[in-house]
Amino acid sequence: MTRHIPEAVFWCLLAGALAVVILLIRERQISARLRRTVATLEASVRSRDEEIRHLATVRLPALMESGPHQPAGAPGLLHGHLAGSEYAISLKTVSDLFSRSAQAAQARADQSAKAALKASMRTLQGLANEQQLSISEMQDRHDNADVLQDLLAIDHTNSQFGRRAQAIAVLCGSWPGRQRSASSLVDVVRGATSRIRDYRRVQVHAQVDIAIVSRAVEPVVLTVAELLDNAARHSQPNTTVQVNIQPAHNGTAIVIDDAGVGLIEQEIRRATELLSGAGQTVDITRLGDPPQFGFAAIGVLAARYGFSVSVDTRSPYGGVRAVVFLPSALLTRAHDEGPDSVRARPPARHAAPPRPSGPVATEHVAPDDASRTPSADPTPVYASTAGGLPKRRRRQPTAEHTPPAERSAPETPQGRSAQDAAAIIGAFARGTRSGRASSSDHEGNPHT
Amino acid sequence: MTPPGKKRGLVRPYVITDGRAHPTRNTLDLVTLVIAAGGETGGLSPEKRRVMELCRGGSLSVAEVAGHLRIPVSVTKVLLSDLVDSGHIVTRSPIPSAELPEPQILQEVLDGLRARL
Numbered sequence: 001m002t003r004h005i006p007e008a009v010f011w012c013l014l015a016g017a018l019a020v021v022i023l024l025i026r027e028r029q030i031s032a033r034l035r036r037t038v039a040t041l042e043a044s045v046r047s048r049d050e051e052i053r054h055l056a057t058v059r060l061p062a063l064m065e066s067g068p069h070q071p072a073g074a075p076g077l078l079h080g081h082l083a084g085s086e087y088a089i090s091l092k093t094v095s096d097l098f099s100r101s102a103q104a105a106q107a108r109a110d111q112s113a114k115a116a117l118k119a120s121m122r123t124l125q126g127l128a129n130e131q132q133l134s135i136s137e138m139q140d141r142h143d144n145a146d147v148l149q150d151l152l153a154i155d156h157t158n159s160q161f162g163r164r165a166q167a168i169a170v171l172c173g174s175w176p177g178r179q180r181s182a183s184s185l186v187d188v189v190r191g192a193t194s195r196i197r198d199y200r201r202v203q204v205h206a207q208v209d210i211a212i213v214s215r216a217v218e219p220v221v222l223t224v225a226e227l228l229d230n231a232a233r234h235s236q237p238n239t240t241v242q243v244n245i246q247p248a249h250n251g252t253a254i255v256i257d258d259a260g261v262g263l264i265e266q267e268i269r270r271a272t273e274l275l276s277g278a279g280q281t282v283d284i285t286r287l288g289d290p291p292q293f294g295f296a297a298i299g300v301l302a303a304r305y306g307f308s309v310s311v312d313t314r315s316p317y318g319g320v321r322a323v324v325f326l327p328s329a330l331l332t333r334a335h336d337e338g339p340d341s342v343r344a345r346p347p348a349r350h351a352a353p354p355r356p357s358g359p360v361a362t363e364h365v366a367p368d369d370a371s372r373t374p375s376a377d378p379t380p381v382y383a384s385t386a387g388g389l390p391k392r393r394r395r396q397p398t399a400e401h402t403p404p405a406e407r408s409a410p411e412t413p414q415g416r417s418a419q420d421a422a423a424i425i426g427a428f429a430r431g432t433r434s435g436r437a438s439s440s441d442h443e444g445n446p447h448t
Numbered sequence: 449m450t451p452p453g454k455k456r457g458l459v460r461p462y463v464i465t466d467g468r469a470h471p472t473r474n475t476l477d478l479v480t481l482v483i484a485a486g487g488e489t490g491g492l493s494p495e496k497r498r499v500m501e502l503c504r505g506g507s508l509s510v511a512e513v514a515g516h517l518r519i520p521v522s523v524t525k526v527l528l529s530d531l532v533d534s535g536h537i538v539t540r541s542p543i544p545s546a547e548l549p550e551p552q553i554l555q556e557v558l559d560g561l562r563a564r565l
Binding site: 132133136139140142143144145146147148149151152155156159180183184186187188190191193194199200217221422425426429 | 457458459460461462463465466467469470471478494520521522523525561562565
């Protein structure tokens with residue numbers, strides 16, 4: 001019996017050892033797996049840490065720098081294996097929110113900058129216009145060459161100042177201001193010339209009688225002024241700026257050539273982009289320093305009024321050729337507006353009815369102006385001024401050699417008979433006589 | 449009628465005179481008469497062409513030319529003196545007042561008429 005006891009113990013121990021070994025092996029396996037998992041998790045946490053640091057230090061600043069308009073160039077994830085994970089999606093949400101809020105802030109800033117600029121430029125524009133009016137009045141009032149010389153200088157500065165304010169106001173969404181009547185293209189170009197510094201270098205070659213419709217006059221003047229200013233500014237002071245007007249099939253082109261340095265490829269691209277007005281919302285905070293308002297303002301005007309401007313050709317003088325193409329819709333015939341052209345004004349319109357004078361004709365004229373005495377006054381023949389005053393017609397060369405004859409002629413037109421004339425003079429004489437009689441009777445006192 | 453100011457002010461006077469304020473001659477005053485003398489108008493500025501058109505029909509005073517062109521008189525003088533220099537126009541001083549009928553004669557005519565009636 002005792003022989004069996006060690007055997008039993010041995011087997012028990014063996015079984016125990018076996019169990020321990022098995023347990024140990026499992027333990028090892030488990031711990032190895034755990035270690036692997038920990039390592040993976042550690043790596044994952046590290047990569048996420050790195051990822052979020054990358055977001056904070058690289059991606060968001062890049063987004064901030066590039067601005068809201070070109071998110072394509074922004075850097076992506078640092079670790080590609082995270083793409084598609086919950087984590088990456090959250091990161092994307094964060095960056096989207098960030099760029100959206102940056103966009104909103106930018107838009108707000110732009111809006112308020114524009115509003116502030118617009119309001120202040122409108123004020124300046126108003127003041128410049130007011131001042132121009134007073135300068136014009138002074139030019140009319142003072143007939144003195146020295147005074148005029150000074151006024152011309154002030155006028156010139158004032159016009160440039162008005163144009164600057166106007167361009168900025170237009171860029172900020174304002175209207176170009178000043179309503180004008182339809183004006184001939186030549187006047188429009190010369191009006192634009194009036195608003196630049198080196199106006200004496202501009203030469204206008206044109207003999208066309210095309211006019212621009214009233215609503216487009218001021219925008220086109222401003223556009224041409226900005227182009228002329230660019231042309232004059234970027235060329236030598238001893239060169240000229242040539243302006244030609246080319247009628248075309250469905251419009252007219254104003255061609256401005258300078259002999260300056262020209263534009264490089266990149267500038268042309270940028271200018272074309274601005275001039276097309278395609279940007280629609282011009283970001284006034286990104287016009288450079290000092291800001292370049294000219295092209296941007298032209299782009300806004302061109303888009304709004306339907307003309308086109310290009311600066312991508314070289315002028316024959318080596319500089320830039322700027323072309324403003326005005327479609328037929330913006331054009332009209334010169335002198336159509338009538339009232340202002342002298343040739344439309346003259347006797348032809350009014351002369352016919354009163355000429356065959358005499359009672360019938362004068363009665364016909366009388367309702368026109370009750371205060372007028374048709375028999376003694378030749379004025380119904382002539383046009384009148386804005387203030388209702390009759391306009392004097394020029395003397396004919398033959399008439400001026402015989403002044404007395406001309407003077408007496410209207411007083412006794414051939415149509416009036418001798419009897420009529422006598423009756424009128426008689427009535428006049430009787431009137432004065434009775435007047436004198438009554439006043440002398442009572443020593444100037446009213447008749448009682 | 450176009451209100452003044454809508455049309456005016458587009459082309460400024462310094463562009464019209466090319467920056468000059470002093471006429472080349474000092475003989476023009478408000479009532480000096482100017483008459484077109486002919487000549488080629490092709491190379492002239494629009495304002496000078498207008499002056500030529502205006503003066504072709506007869507003589508006009510300086511003040512009238514300024515009124516028609518709607519530019520200040522002193523600016524008109526610069527233009528006109530240029531045109532005189534280039535031979536496009538000639539000037540003539542106004543009719544002296546001595547040639548105009550005297551008030552006394554008019555009075556006599558009136559008296560005569562009165563006596564007859």
